Amino acid sequence: MEIVKQKVLALNGDEAVAYAVKQSDVDVVSAYPITPQTIIVERFSEYVANGEVDTEFICVESEHSALSACLTASAMGARVFTATASAGLALMHEILYVTSGCRAPVVMAVVNRALSAPINIHCDHSDSMVERDCSWIQLYAENSQEVYDSIIQAFRIAENPEISLPVMVGLDGFSLSHTLENVQVLPDDVVRKFVGTRQFPFIKGHEGKMVPFKLDPENPLSMGPLDLYDYYFEHKRQQEEAMQKAPKVIQQVHEEYAQMSGRHYGNGLIERYNLEDAEIAAVCLGSTAGTVKTVVDELRAEGVKAGLLRIRTFRPLPVEEIIKALENVKAVAVMDRSLSFGGYGGAVFHEIRHILYDAHIHPYVVNYIYGLGGRDTPRNLIHKIYQDLQEILQTRRVEKPVKFIGLRE
Amino acid sequence: MASEYEFTAKDIVEKPEILMSGHRACAGCGPATALRLVLKAVRGPTILTHATGCMEVVSTIYPYTAWKIPWIHTAFENVAANASGIEAALKVLRRKGRIKDEHVDVIAFAGDGGTFDIGIQDLSGAVERGHDFMYVLYDNEAYMNTGIQRSGGTPHGAATTTSPAGSVIPGKPEYKKPISDIMVAHGMPYVATASPYYWKDLITKARKGIEVDGPAFLHVIAPCPRGWRYDTSKTIEISRLVVENCIFPLWEAIDGEYQLSEPSEAIALKPETKKPVQEYLRMQGRFRHLFTPKFEKVIDEIQWITDKRWQRLLKKCGIN
CATH class of the missing domain: 3.40.50.970 (Thiamin diphosphate (ThDP)-binding fold, Pyr/PP domains)
Structure with missing residues (x-):
């Protein structure tokens, strides 16, 4: 076409x-x-x-x-x-x-x-x-x-x-x-x-014949009935x-x-940005990906093997694609622009760490809660995240898996 | 506004049922009778939508349904919004030639909880927007489906499980919300009250509500033997008494002009035929506690509010 x-x-x-x-x-x-x-x-x-x-x-x-x-x-x-x-x-x-x-x-x-x-x-x-x-x-x-x-x-x-x-x-x-x-x-x-x-x-209607699933006087259906155990x-x-x-x-x-x-967004489910040979990667969704891509370009220019996984389809969660995208990455920073109060990190973090448990790949996976209430997330914050990932790879230690970033501490 | 719909009892009996037998309503259920009568007024293709409540629960349980025509239930507080969506879809799909080129009526059913209380916002919104549908309130004066809790439609002094007849507080302290007057105040083209005893009046009003262009509101008193605590054989008798004592007078407001319907007009013309409230109250267990020396003054209060509202209605109807 x-x-x-x-x-x-x-x-x-x-x-x-x-x-x-x-x-x-x-x-x-x-x-x-x-x-x-x-x-x-x-x-x-x-x-x-x-x-x-x-x-x-x-x-x-x-x-x-x-x-x-x-x-x-x-x-x-x-x-x-x-x-x-x-x-x-x-x-x-x-x-x-x-x-x-x-x-x-x-x-x-x-x-x-x-x-x-x-x-x-x-x-x-x-x-x-x-x-x-x-x-x-x-x-x-x-x-x-x-x-x-x-x-x-x-x-x-x-x-x-x-x-x-x-x-x-x-x-x-x-x-x-x-x-x-x-x-x-x-x-x-x-x-x-x-x-x-x-x-x-098409579903079986009141009178036993197959009918389009909609409210139609010629093919009566009851929708939203009581439906128990x-x-x-x-x-x-x-x-x-x-x-x-x-x-x-x-x-x-x-x-x-x-x-x-002529426009692709990854495969419609996820978008991989410089992930093929990446050692460190961020995972995010929404407009922040634009900033992250700029930072990835800057890091690549310095020779840092940085990448980004952008999740376009969050529900249903593209489990296999996410595993494939991250299987060669050594340290992953999941960015969450929401908070699950009292839980262990944000919603995207929960999903990514959870998926990787069964994937026979166990990169370091850390979480950054960012940008709540419209707080700006400029390039230097993203750079900080990638610096942290590099440090994790060097020290082989994660001090704090869930961190807040870009706020008064 | 006169409907050209002429019918006899024989016509009604012969007209196909829409709410089919086999549903699980209680013996003596006022709402089941009310709905069955309303549906005798249907004039052609019709879509029904139903708020959560007794009649939604008893008329369906997957994979069974008592509804002969298209019917949808989604939630408790949104039946008028549901009707709005149906009506809008009918208009545009017909215009675009995606459905048959014929008029389809829309009827929404809700109980008193779904109307006086949780659903009043979406009802008010839908009427303000002027959607062409008929809203039928079957008023059994409490949340019967969940076990007889008080609603804005529960009358003064009635015992419910959340307004019990205690040793200090004798049933519901508040008065019934004048919901139909609130609907008239919206400036809608047709509002009417009806009672299953006056079946011909009820069906005629339902037909007028269906025929009118724009929103119509039909308030049907629907006695509930379980919640009102009376013998299941007395539903129709109670439906008559509540009109005869003017607790629930029958009227129509066409474009805001109030007019008494025949049974209530007869009482207005012969005030001596207006029954006191006692007989009606005495028949029902929910008012039993009022027939004690400690609380009998509540009966006077019920008589007082009944008379006050009746007089106000007479004034609105131009009868002094």
Whole structure:
């Protein structure tokens, strides 16, 4: 396939989301404004007001209702989108589980922002990390270009009948959401063709015949019934099976998209940056990867064998890919932009150390909690992390596996 | 606003059931009767959505369902938001030619807990936005599904498991929230109250609620033998008494204009036929503690609030 000719627009991350949604033939958008997500709903409202989209926009009275309306619109067979951040995602918590449990392929942009208290509007990953177990696919973008590309891909992933699970695309509050970037955008018709029309799994209906899984007067279904100890467990297992099928679909969609756009984000699951011969490596997700890549380049110029593993798909966790990516690395620093209070390090650290236990490779794995509440993470902090890793390799000792970085001690 | 829907008892009996038999509601369940009657008013393709509550629980348990037509339940406090999503999807999918080109009605069911209390925000929001759906409140005056806890719909003096009749506090100290008046104050096109005893009135109002463009709110009193503590054979009798004593008068507000319905209008015209509250209270175990010298003044308070609200209603209906 030939790479499609694209135009370049100056968009911030939120605008990139709105533009992608505008092009994706979305039927229903239901959302509630919250900083730093507001630009998404504002831009989309303009598209609606100017007749640029054929979408029902429900401007609801809370995030709880936003997702509740998305869920039933999706159950009706509509393509559905919402966006939120921080407290808004926390308010949706109950319905996040209901949405995935009803197998509704809702797509949501999460503009990552710290959770209260104290109240803070800036970026960290506390809001979506706490939702990592709710059976939503989670993609984290590094820049606004990837935000745009990932939103379009998300519809194809979510609506794949083998998957039928909701997808959230994380973009860092302010550092992406409010920062202008040159974003290449595909022509409208190309995006529309790529996302296609909504596909449905078929299930056995009330009258015994196979029917599309949606609310349809001609093929009545009951959705969301009481489901106790005799079937609930199997239904949860089915959700997990769909999750396990997702990496393949995410990769396929990513590859198909890459062929027409010319843009790859690793293999869609993880991105390896100078990892092939790396002795020391950082692991992170989100916009911080941009800074880390610069530092890796600087270290490489000095002859230091440094690398980066960026996790793009955090749920489902690409276990085999992560093992392969890290199998030759001797010391790994996992960077967490959220905190599991009272636990042993952050959520990403938990996963990486846990994976490597069974992998017959045992690099040193340390954890850095960074950037909470939007605290800046400049290059010198990243350099410090790589210096620590070098020191660990020299001394063969880890003094403190979990450290906070970039704050007053 | 008059509905052209004319029907006889025979028509109703012959109309196919939507809430099928075999569900697990208790004997004498008021809500089951209320819903069955509401669904006799359905005029064509319809999608139902249901808040968590008694009727959601008794009408489904995977892999069984009592619902003949499409039905979805998601959570407790969001049924009006669910209805909003369904209605929005119907509009856009029809416009885009992705579903059959026909009108589909949307009906939301919720109990008093899901309406007076936890669901009032999303109900208010959905009505403000003007979605075309009918919201049916089946009011059994407490959280019956979880074991008879008090709600904003529980009446003054009633004993529940969280407003027990103690030696100091005689049941629920607060008065019932005037939910239907709150809905009228939203400026919505159709609000009505109904009782299963007056089945024809109930079905007609349900039909009007379905037919109206925009949101409609139907408040159905739905006695619960388990929670109200009365014999299961008395549900319909209690549904009549609660109207006759004006605790639950029947009215409609069309575009905010209140109008008494026939059974209550008859009482307004002949005030001497208005029954005192005692007989109704005496039939129910939840008020048993009031018939003691220590707490009998609560009966006066119930009579007082009933009369006060009745007079206020008469004024709204232009009857003095």
